[in-house]
Amino acid sequence: MNAGRPAASRLHWWWIGGATVFLLISIVVGVMVGVFALSPGDIIRSVLSRLSWVELSTGLSEREEAILWQIRMPRVILGVLVGSMLSSAGAAYQGVFRNPLADPYLLGAGAGAGLGATLAIAYGPVAGSWIIDPLPLAAFVGAIGGVALAYVLGYSVRSGRTSVTLILAGVAIAAFLTALQTFVQQRESDTLREVYGWILGSLNTAGWSEVRLVLPYVVVSLSVVVASRRLLDVLSVGDVEASALGIQPVRIRMTVIAFATLGTAAVVAVSGLIGFVGIIVPHAIRLVTSVSYRVIVPLSVLFGGAFLVLADIIARTVLSPAEIPIGVVTALVGAPFFALVLRTSKGVVS
Amino acid sequence: MNAIDFSHVSVVYSEHPVVRDVSFSVSDREWVSVVGPNGAGKSSLLKTLVGAVAYSGRVDLRGESATELRGRHRASVVAYVPQRSFFPPGMTVFDFVLLGRTPHMGPLASESRRDIDEVWEALEALHIERFASRDVATLSGGETQRVSLARVIAQRAPVLVLDEATASLDLSAQHEVLELIDALRSSHGITVVSAIHDLTAAAQFCDRVALLSGGELIGFGSPAEVLTEAVLREILEPSIRVIEVDGNPVIVSLRTQES
Numbered sequence: 034m035n036a037g038r039p040a041a042s043r044l045h046w047w048w049i050g051g052a053t054v055f056l057l058i059s060i061v062v063g064v065m066v067g068v069f070a071l072s073p074g075d076i077i078r079s080v081l082s083r084l085s086w087v088e089l090s091t092g093l094s095e096r097e098e099a100i101l102w103q104i105r106m107p108r109v110i111l112g113v114l115v116g117s118m119l120s121s122a123g124a125a126y127q128g129v130f131r132n133p134l135a136d137p138y139l140l141g142a143g144a145g146a147g148l149g150a151t152l153a154i155a156y157g158p159v160a161g162s163w164i165i166d167p168l169p170l171a172a173f174v175g176a177i178g179g180v181a182l183a184y185v186l187g188y189s190v191r192s193g194r195t196s197v198t199l200i201l202a203g204v205a206i207a208a209f210l211t212a213l214q215t216f217v218q219q220r221e222s223d224t225l226r227e228v229y230g231w232i233l234g235s236l237n238t239a240g241w242s243e244v245r246l247v248l249p250y251v252v253v254s255l256s257v258v259v260a261s262r263r264l265l266d267v268l269s270v271g272d273v274e275a276s277a278l279g280i281q282p283v284r285i286r287m288t289v290i291a292f293a294t295l296g297t298a299a300v301v302a303v304s305g306l307i308g309f310v311g312i313i314v315p316h317a318i319r320l321v322t323s324v325s326y327r328v329i330v331p332l333s334v335l336f337g338g339a340f341l342v343l344a345d346i347i348a349r350t351v352l353s354p355a356e357i358p359i360g361v362v363t364a365l366v367g368a369p370f371f372a373l374v375l376r377t378s379k380g381v382v383s
Numbered sequence: 384m385n386a387i388d389f390s391h392v393s394v395v396y397s398e399h400p401v402v403r404d405v406s407f408s409v410s411d412r413e414w415v416s417v418v419g420p421n422g423a424g425k426s427s428l429l430k431t432l433v434g435a436v437a438y439s440g441r442v443d444l445r446g447e448s449a450t451e452l453r454g455r456h457r458a459s460v461v462a463y464v465p466q467r468s469f470f471p472p473g474m475t476v477f478d479f480v481l482l483g484r485t486p487h488m489g490p491l492a493s494e495s496r497r498d499i500d501e502v503w504e505a506l507e508a509l510h511i512e513r514f515a516s517r518d519v520a521t522l523s524g525g526e527t528q529r530v531s532l533a534r535v536i537a538q539r540a541p542v543l544v545l546d547e548a549t550a551s552l553d554l555s556a557q558h559e560v561l562e563l564i565d566a567l568r569s570s571h572g573i574t575v576v577s578a579i580h581d582l583t584a585a586a587q588f589c590d591r592v593a594l595l596s597g598g599e600l601i602g603f604g605s606p607a608e609v610l611t612e613a614v615l616r617e618i619l620e621p622s623i624r625v626i627e628v629d630g631n632p633v634i635v636s637l638r639t640q641e642s
Contacts, residue, residue: 131471260491266478267485269471277433278538279458279486324473327493 044328052335056113059339063109066346068353069100076101108239112345113338114251115236115300116310120337122293123311124318124329125258128265129286130196136311137297140203140290143308144210145179146172146301151214151228155221168231169246169302175210176298180290182206195272196286233358234307236345243303254296255334261289265326307341309363313371314340320374340367384446386411386542386574387432392440394427394598401427402438403598409591414568414575416585418610419595420619425546425578426466428595432544432576433463444542458486462540464531466547472520476530479519480505483537505536508570509563525556532563536571543567545577549584557581561588582610582634594618607632 065071075093079101082090093101122137130139138144153171180203187202218228264285267275272282301307314337315329322328341359344366348359387409394402402424409415417425430436432449434457442449444460452460462483470479483505484498506512509529514522519530528548535543545564549557565588568575579585585592586606594602594609596618602609610632612625619636626633 263488263493264490266474267482269469269474270479270482271469273430273433273435274463274465274468276435277458277461277463278482279455280490281454319473324471325478 044331048322048328048332049335052332052339056335056339056342059342060109060113063112063342063346064101064105066350067100067105069097071097071101071105103240107241107244108236108345109342111239111244111247111303112236112342114244114247115304115307116314116341116344117255117334117338118247118251118296118300119307119310120314120333120340121255121258121330122297124315124326124333125261125265125289125293126311127315128268128326128330129289130200131269131271132196132200133316134312135200136308137293138207138306138308138311139200140183140294141179141206141210142176142294142297142301143179143306144207144214145175145177145182146298147175147232147306148210148214148217149173149175149178150231150305151217151224154224154227154231155217172305173298173302176301177294179206179210180294184287184290199286230358231305232360234305234360235348235356235358236304237349237356239303247299247303250299251296254292254299257292258289258296259330259334261285262326262330265289265330269324269326304359306360307363308360309367310337310341310344313363313367317371317374384411385409385443386413386445387576388441388443389428389431390441390443392428392431392438392442394424394431394436394438396427401598402431402595404440405593405595405598405600406440407593407600407603409574409576412568412572412574413591414565414577414589416577416579416589416592417595418579418582418585418592419601422597423595424598425595429463429544429546429576429578432461432542433457435463455486458538458540460540461542461544462535462538463544464528464535464546464548466550468527468531470519470522470527470530472518474519475515476511476517476519476522476533477502477506477515479530480533480537483534486538486540501537501539502533505533508536508567509533523556524552525559528552528556528560529563532560532567536567541572542574542576545575545579547578547580550580557584564588582615583632586610586632586634610634 061073061076064076065073079093079098119137126135126137126139127133149171150168153168157167157171183199183203183206186206187199190198218225264280267278267280268282268285275282315333318329318332318336322332344362345359347366348357348362351357385408390406392402392405393400405428417428419425427436431438431442432444434449444452480502481494481498484494484501488494488498503512506515509532511529511533514526519527522530531548549560552560561584564575567573589606591604592606592609593600594614601618602614610625612623615623615625615634622637622639624635624637626635
């Protein structure tokens with residue numbers, strides 16, 4: 034009866050389709066580019082030959098196969114996981130806090146991970162002397178611990194428990210943990226370079242073990258965040274109205290923050306503090322498509338992954354064989370790109 | 384069965400009582416206005432209906448205790464329009480009205496064909512179909528109130544709570560919105576409870592008024608019974624005059640002339 038009329042903001046299939054194709058192209062390009070260039074045809078043949086039911090000779094030498102499967106592929110896949118996670122966690126944080134400046138590090142996940150990593154680098158055992166590597170574990174625990182502290186502080190406020198008190202608690206905790214981290218870093222100045230490198234983020238340690246480590250966290254976290262996308266729209270009218278519409282804002286906020294933080298902590302543990310992705314990817318999508326989280330969250334998963342893979346290509350090729358920290362690339366390339374989107378869009382940000 | 388029963392309701396904000404032992408009932412399809420000076424406890428009393436404040440005493444919504452009604456079930460019984468709804472910039476009118484369908488959707492579900500149709504019906508009922516794809520943040524005051532009401536219609540709740548919903552509108556827009564509410568009340572069989580500042584408007588549109596002062600119920604009954612010059616002069620302003628125009632009380636405050 035209402036055919037042809039505009040309806041609800043929906044995730045149109047061409048957006049999802051286009052984003053998926055873009056992600057796949059980024060993956061192929063990410064695997065192709067490097068000191069030894071691989072052709073897309075060889076890559077696709079090699080991927081197909083790994084599928085047991087396809088009999089195909091790959092045309093790649095043993096050395097090229099090793100580069101493709103042991104070096105490039107895990108790094109690109111990890112880039113996808115990290116980018117998807119940080120972007121969609123950023124969108125989720127912006128939704129639950131109704132704040133366009135929110136990012137996944139807002140409540141202290143970044144500062145906590147930074148402190149954990151610094152402690153592990155400064156005082157931890159030499160890498161390899163333990164069964165597990167202490168650095169990612171310390172960063173993971175630090176990230177979760179930072180957010181947990183912010184939550185406890187934010188909700189210990191007797192009156193006026195709002196999302197604003199939680200943000201303020203997060204700001205206080207982040208400042209405190211960053212101060213501790215800086216203190217440790219200055220005391221142990223021989224670790225400065227390593228700490229600094231970690232904080233700026235990198236995918237250069239990536240192997241399949243990192244992928245295996247973060248995959249379960251990312252899958253669970255993304256599932257929860259994507260499933261909550263419509264509830265994020267309801268939260269956008271504020272807590273009183275949202276609860277009058279039948280949802281429980283405090284519970285939803287806590288659940289979304291918990292899962293977004295879990296995934297963020299996992300990816301930060303292996304990639305360091307890659308900044309800016311969690312803000313610009315969801316915002317660019319919001320500016321181009323819709324302010325509805327039903328659209329923003331799923332597209333953040335796809336475009337976030339693609340964006341980080343492309344940023345990583347720049348990070349490892351521009352000064353090859355040296356690497357630029359990927360956090361520098363995401364800001365250096367991301368900021369002008371974002372400015373362009375901002376200038377050419379409808380101009381709705383908040 | 385009454386739509387709403389307040390029974391010995393008190394609300395206390397950090398040891399400061401704002402509603403004291405208030406009891407009255409609202410019949411099905413009735414429009415009752417809660418009136419009184421600023422700080423009388425009007426908003427707090429209304430918020431007990433949507434679980435937005437803690438209270439003592441008993442509040443029943445269509446025979447069920449308001450504290451036991453939770454989440455989506457409560458939202459399918461009572462809809463709420465605050466004094467200033469927040470209109471998220473960039474959100475379309477359609478999406479905003481669609482939020483009214485929240486209580487009828489599973490927490491993780493998406494909107495169904497039926498939800499979409501309900502939204503269109505609500506937009507048509509308020510004659511704002513042509514706004515469907517407009518950005519809610521670009522609407523005028525009167526238009527935003529229509530959009531809020533459309534959301535309430537889409538919510539399909541039999542009880543409507545309006546907290547000063549027309550306070551920011553100019554006289555003609557206020558009148559138009561109140562007429563719309565009255566029309567919806569008859570066409571959709573809705574019970575309306577509103578907090579309202581404009582006593583003249585309250586007297587014209589409401590079946591009964593509940594007059595609060597300092598958190599206490601001073602009077603409850605028809606506007607002519609409750610809104611008397613003597614009472615209003617005592618609790619509001621000594622210079623108040625109640626004039627009768629076409630059988631309706633018109634409440635004005637006249638400047639005291641210094642001689």
